[in-house]
Amino acid sequence: MTNYADIDFSPLLTLSDDEVVTHSPSRDVRLPSGKVIALVTLDNGRDHNRPNTLGPRTLTELGSRLDELKARAAAGEIHAVAITGKQYILAAGADLSDISLVGSTDNARKIAQLGHHVLGKLGDLGVPSFAFVNGLALGGGLEIALNSTYRTVDASAAAIALPEVFLGIIPGWGGAYLLPNLIGIENALEVVISNPLKQNRMLKPQQALDYGIVDAQFPAANYLEDSLRWADGVLSGRIKVERKNEPGKIERLTKWPIAIKMARGMLESKIGTVPRSPYVALDLLDKAKSGTKAEGFAREDEALADLVSGDQFAASMYAFDLVQKRAKRPVGAPDKALARKVTKVGIIGAGLMASQFALLFVRKLQVPVLITDLDQARVDKGVAHIHDEIGKLEAKGRLDADSANKLRSLVTGTTDKSLYADCDFVIEAVFEEVGVKQAVFAEIEAIIADDAVLATNTSSLSVAEIGARLAHPERLVGFHFFNPVAVMPLIEIVKTSQTSDAALSTAFVVARGLGKNAVLTADAPGFVVNRLLAKVMGEAARAVYEGTPVADVEKAFGPLGLPMGPFQLIDLVGWKVAAHVQDTMVRAFPDRFYANENFHALAELTEVVEKDKGGRVTGFTKAAEKALKGHVGAHPASAETILRRVQDGLAQEIRIMLDEGVVPEVEDIDLCLILGAGWPFIDGGASPYLDREGASERTFGDTFHHPPIRGIGG
Numbered sequence: 001m002t003n004y005a006d007i008d009f010s011p012l013l014t015l016s017d018d019e020v021v022t023h024s025p026s027r028d029v030r031l032p033s034g035k036v037i038a039l040v041t042l043d044n045g046r047d048h049n050r051p052n053t054l055g056p057r058t059l060t061e062l063g064s065r066l067d068e069l070k071a072r073a074a075a076g077e078i079h080a081v082a083i084t085g086k087q088y089i090l091a092a093g094a095d096l097s098d099i100s101l102v103g104s105t106d107n108a109r110k111i112a113q114l115g116h117h118v119l120g121k122l123g124d125l126g127v128p129s130f131a132f133v134n135g136l137a138l139g140g141g142l143e144i145a146l147n148s149t150y151r152t153v154d155a156s157a158a159a160i161a162l163p164e165v166f167l168g169i170i171p172g173w174g175g176a177y178l179l180p181n182l183i184g185i186e187n188a189l190e191v192v193i194s195n196p197l198k199q200n201r202m203l204k205p206q207q208a209l210d211y212g213i214v215d216a217q218f219p220a221a222n223y224l225e226d227s228l229r230w231a232d233g234v235l236s237g238r239i240k241v242e243r244k245n246e247p248g249k250i251e252r253l254t255k256w257p258i259a260i261k262m263a264r265g266m267l268e269s270k271i272g273t274v275p276r277s278p279y280v281a282l283d284l285l286d287k288a289k290s291g292t293k294a295e296g297f298a299r300e301d302e303a304l305a306d307l308v309s310g311d312q313f314a315a316s317m318y319a320f321d322l323v324q325k326r327a328k329r330p331v332g333a334p335d336k337a338l339a340r341k342v343t344k345v346g347i348i349g350a351g352l353m354a355s356q357f358a359l360l361f362v363r364k365l366q367v368p369v370l371i372t373d374l375d376q377a378r379v380d381k382g383v384a385h386i387h388d389e390i391g392k393l394e395a396k397g398r399l400d401a402d403s404a405n406k407l408r409s410l411v412t413g414t415t416d417k418s419l420y421a422d423c424d425f426v427i428e429a430v431f432e433e434v435g436v437k438q439a440v441f442a443e444i445e446a447i448i449a450d451d452a453v454l455a456t457n458t459s460s461l462s463v464a465e466i467g468a469r470l471a472h473p474e475r476l477v478g479f480h481f482f483n484p485v486a487v488m489p490l491i492e493i494v495k496t497s498q499t500s501d502a503a504l505s506t507a508f509v510v511a512r513g514l515g516k517n518a519v520l521t522a523d524a525p526g527f528v529v530n531r532l533l534a535k536v537m538g539e540a541a542r543a544v545y546e547g548t549p550v551a552d553v554e555k556a557f558g559p560l561g562l563p564m565g566p567f568q569l570i571d572l573v574g575w576k577v578a579a580h581v582q583d584t585m586v587r588a589f590p591d592r593f594y595a596n597e598n599f600h601a602l603a604e605l606t607e608v609v610e611k612d613k614g615g616r617v618t619g620f621t622k623a624a625e626k627a628l629k630g631h632v633g634a635h636p637a638s639a640e641t642i643l644r645r646v647q648d649g650l651a652q653e654i655r656i657m658l659d660e661g662v663v664p665e666v667e668d669i670d671l672c673l674i675l676g677a678g679w680p681f682i683d684g685g686a687s688p689y690l691d692r693e694g695a696s697e698r699t700f701g702d703t704f705h706h707p708p709i710r711g712i713g714g
Contacts, residue, residue, distance in 0.1 A: 002298050004117035012056035012110055015101050019055040020044050022091065024062045026069065028078065031232035035079040037130070038069050039228075043086040052085055054140045055095035056114060063118040066125065073127040080235055081125050083144060084132035084224065088158065093139025096167070099308060100317040105712055109305035115140060115173035116297045119147040128235065132227045133157060133214060138202075139164055143173040145214070146182065150234060150241060152227040153209065156220040159202035160213070165277045166196035168316035168682050172304030176284035177296025182243075183212040184250050185259045185285065192281050193263065197271065199487075215241050256289045269614030274561040275682050276312055310711040311692055315684030318709050322671045322685070323517075330508060331664045332495075332520035338505040340451060342513075346423035347371045348440050350382030350413060353457070354429035356485035358386050362410050364514045370423060371413045379413035386411050420447045425510060427455040427479055432580060437466045445470055453506045455479035459577070460526045460534075460584040464496040474500040477507045480527060482676045483573065490675035491516045496523045519672050524662045525588035526581065528672040531662075532686070533569070534585040535653050537578055538594035539646045540566035544628075545596050548636040550609065550619050556642035560689070563678040567609055567617040575603035592653065598631045647695035650686055655700045666704045684709055 022044040029039050042052045042062075054062075072078050085091060094115070102108045122129045122144070131145035133153040137160045145151045153160070162171045162179070170176055171192060180188035191211070195201040209217045218226035233239035243249075250256075260282065267278050280303050288296055307313055345361045347354050350373035362369045371386075373379045387408050394404040412419075420426060426444055430436050441454055448454075454476045456466050467476035478494025491511045495504055504520075511518035521527045526534055536557075543553045554565035562569075570578045579602075582595035602608050608624045609617045620628065637645075654669055663669055670685025683689040688709035690696050696703045 002113065002294070002301065004113055004120070007110065007113055007117070009056065009060070009110055009114050009117075011107055012102075012114060013060065015103070015107070016056045016095070018097075019057045019095060020046065020050065020053065021061065022052040022054065022058040024058075024065045024083075026065055029082075029228060031228060031235070033232050033236045035232065035235050036077065037080040037082050037228065037231060037235075038072065038078045040065060040069075040081065040083045041086065042083065042091055048086075048088045051089045051092035051136060052141070053092055053095040054115070056111075058095070059114050059118045063121060066118070066121040070121070070125045073125055078127065080128045080130060080231060081122070082130040082132055082228070082231060083122070083148065084134050084227075085141075088135040089141075090131075090133050090135055090137040091141030091144060092136055093141050093163075094173075096317060096320065100314070102308060103712065105305050105309040108308035108712070109301055111308070112172045112301040112304040115143070116301065119143055119173050120297070122147040123149065130227070130231045130234075132224065133160065133205075133208075134223060136160075138162075139171065139175075140173050142213075143171060143175045143178075146178040147174050150231070151214040152216045152218060152223075152230060153205045153214040154220050154223040155205050155217050157205045160205065160208045161195065161200075161202040162192050163196050163200050163202075165193055165281050166200040166681065167320060168275075168277045168310075168313040169307045170277055170281045170284060170300065170303050172300045174297060174300070176281060176300050176303075177288045177293060179213070180285050180288045181250065185256045185289070187211045188285055188288075189259060189263050189282075192285060193267070193278050197278065212243055215243070252289045257286070260286045266614070269612070269616060271563075272558045272561065274559055275680065276310065277307055277682075280307060308712075311688075311709075312682035312711075314709050314711045315688045315692075316681040318684040318688055319670065319674055319681040322667055323674060326667055327517040327519075327671055327675065330493075330518050330520060331668060333508040333518070334501040334505040336505055336509050338502045339509040340424055340453060340502060340506045342367065342424045342506065342510055344368045344370065344423045344425075346420045346426035346444070346448075347429060348426065348444065349373060349429035350378045351429065352385075353483075353485070355382050355385045355389070356483075357427060357429055357457075357481070358382075358411055359389050360485055360514055362386075362407050365510075366406075366410070368410050368412070370419055371411070372415060372417060372420075373413075374415070376415055379415060383411060383413040417443060417447055420444055421449075423448055423452060425453050425455065425506065427457060429457055432458065432461065432577075434461055434465055437461070438469050441466065441476070442469050445472065451475070451502070453477065453503045455507065457481055460530050460581050462525070463494045463523045464498070467496065467498070473498045475503050477503050478521075478523065478527070479507055479511075482529070488676060489515075489517050490529070490672060491518045492521050492527045492529065492672065492676070493518045494521050494523050494527060517671075517675050519663065519668050519675075521668075521672075522660070522662045524657070524660060526585055528657070528663060528669055529676040530581050531585065531657070532650060532653060532669075532673065533677060534581050534593060535649045536562075536646055537566050537570055538582060538585070539642065539649055540570075541582070541596055541599065542594040542645075543637045543642050545598075545632055546635050546637050547633040548642070550617060552636070552639065553642060554617050556637075556639035557646065559643055560646070561680045561683055563680065564615070565617055568611070568615060571609055571611075571617070575599075575605070575608055579603045592649070592656075596631070598628065601627045644695075647690060647693055648699050651690045651695040651699040654687060654690070654704070655696075 129148040131148035131151045393399045463478040467473040480492040482488035579599040585593040586595040673679040673685040687704040691703040691708040
């Protein structure tokens with residue numbers, strides 16, 4: 001087995017000159033029993049907006065501190081060691097900026113080995129170690145706790161998780177071995193694999209306690225005092241820590257391999273076989289059922305080195321940087337000081353989309369929200385739906401009774417359009433047809449203030465055309481949400497040649513207030529996301545009409561690594577919506593987009609496709625087969641042909657969009673695809689993948705990135 005003490009970690013220190021070091025000062029605390037516990041507090045000297053992270057210099061310093069404490073324990077000066085963090089934060093894991101600069105597979109391996117070397121000391125101090133999880137604990141932060149003997153958690157801690165699989169790697173500092181041996185294989189599969197693949201879901205403190213990740217939970221008010229008192233009870237024997245999943249109680253012979261087999265089947269059904277990290281994590285969890293801790297750590301070393309060196313991690317780090325940095329500072333957004341203060345929101349329409357808007361606006365902005373429709377019955381139905389949704393949030397404990405009642409009182413509905421007079425921001429949620437949108441805006445513009453902002457949620461129509469009949473078209477912006485409105489984090493903000501900076505600034509400030517990420521786009525057909533999804537869906541439709549079975553088409557798209565196949569996506573967004581978007585794109589660019597007139601016949605059906613238990617499309621329904629009869633060719637396309645068509649089509653379209661100035665840079669297109677369509681981090685959105693696969697070179701003789709975003713030696 002690896003002797004970590006013999007490894008030269010100095011090359012890692014040269015990589016981390018810019019590291020924000022998290023220091024590890026220690027102080028002695030005398031407990032009520034008279035025993036002494038050394039309390040280490042991780043602190044990088046910054047506020048909570050810059051979490052503690054664990055880079056090479058941080059780990060080296062922590063390792064030296066733990067060596068000192070081990071010596072003091074041997075001398076009888078201390079009886080235990082505890083580790084906690086600065087206010088609200090234990091640690092947010094490894095410093096990813098350092099990991100992405102490792103430069104070689106050997107250095108990548110050393111990152112894993114250094115973490116094991118240092119955090120492993122928490123289990124080898126000669127006295128018990130306690131982790132006081134006082135706040136955010138992600139990745140390596142949680143692995144600090146897992147390497148400790150005992151763990152408590154602050155009931156107000158923001159999040160606890162092992163999110164590595166979401167980023168294309170694995171828990172590499174003990175998590176993949178220690179966690180299943182602490183809480184059992186089923187729970188470990190949930191934390192290590194399932195949660196990261198569910199939009200990076202995190203655990204609340206109570207969940208961490210229920211799983212058995214921590215041994216005790218205390219309120220925030222006296223968390224440290226309560227944790228120290230509890231530790232004293234453990235040390236003196238007054239408190240016996242019972243764990244339902246102690247190593248001797250975990251069933252390994254039958255339950256473990258069955259859980260692994262079921263998880264593998266779930267992964268293959270849900271995400272295909274392109275993403276590497278979930279399967280590597282699965283193998284590590286499988287092997288953790290037997291063998292020593294040293295063997296488990298050595299497996300993690302090799303797995304992390306391999307993944308960190310690969311293309312998928314390089315693309316994931318590119319995507320992570322977009323979401324963490326670029327998304328928070330939208331390119332092209334005017335000065336927020338120009339924004340109009342929004343004290344009341346108007347929503348034209350009372351259907352399902354309008355109701356989703358109303359619920360989001362009232363929850364996030366806490367201002368009056370007015371909805372209108374053609375008749376009172378529709379209005380009443382819309383308001384009742386919104387009130388019901390607020391009630392559901394209250395029932396789940398996400399709102400208290402007073403907050404729920406306040407939100408209900410802020411939502412009103414009417415057929416009297418004159419009540420829009422004092423609205424500062426009015427958004428339409430009406431039928432996707434230019435004439436309809438023009439008519440409702442013309443009616444509302446005559447009522448609202450001269451500087452009130454109008455917003456259209458159109459998914460593909462020209463915003464300028466929608467505003468063509470306005471007296472003040474400069475007040476109109478595109479404000480395109482994605483479904484489901486409450487969940488999807490992107491809003492495409494569309495600027496016409498006439499849109500004022502004040503209206504644009506207001507839109508960006510409102511988007512931020514709604515908790516959304518906004519990307520500025522030009523007024524071009526389909527904007528960003530729908531334009532590129534139309535390319536994907538069009539190529540899928542083309543293959544079917546040539547005679548390729550639906551299931552074969554879905555499989556051909558597998559190497560893209562998308563969250564769902566093209567026909568599964570069409571079924572989600574709705575066949576009528578998809579047919580409309582395809583028509584829009586073909587009208588605009590008939591030489592580059594595919595639509596078939598029979599698409600609308602399918603859109604009229606109640607059910608178009610059949611799916612397996614995992615939601616994957618397996619074929620058309622009998623009704624759809626009947627509608628297609630006589631319209632399908634006899635020349636099926638091969639999987640290679642379909643994949644190349646979609647790769648080259650995407651590369652060509654993205655290049656054209658950049659040349660046309662639809663967005664400032666390719667990063668904005670990738671950001672839109674990640675946030676608005678769920679495209680995977682392991683692709684980096686689209687452009688790094690298209691560069692890597694040669695589609696960029698094939699279509700325009702260059703790459704989107706210079707150099708292309710690849711793994712070490714790629």
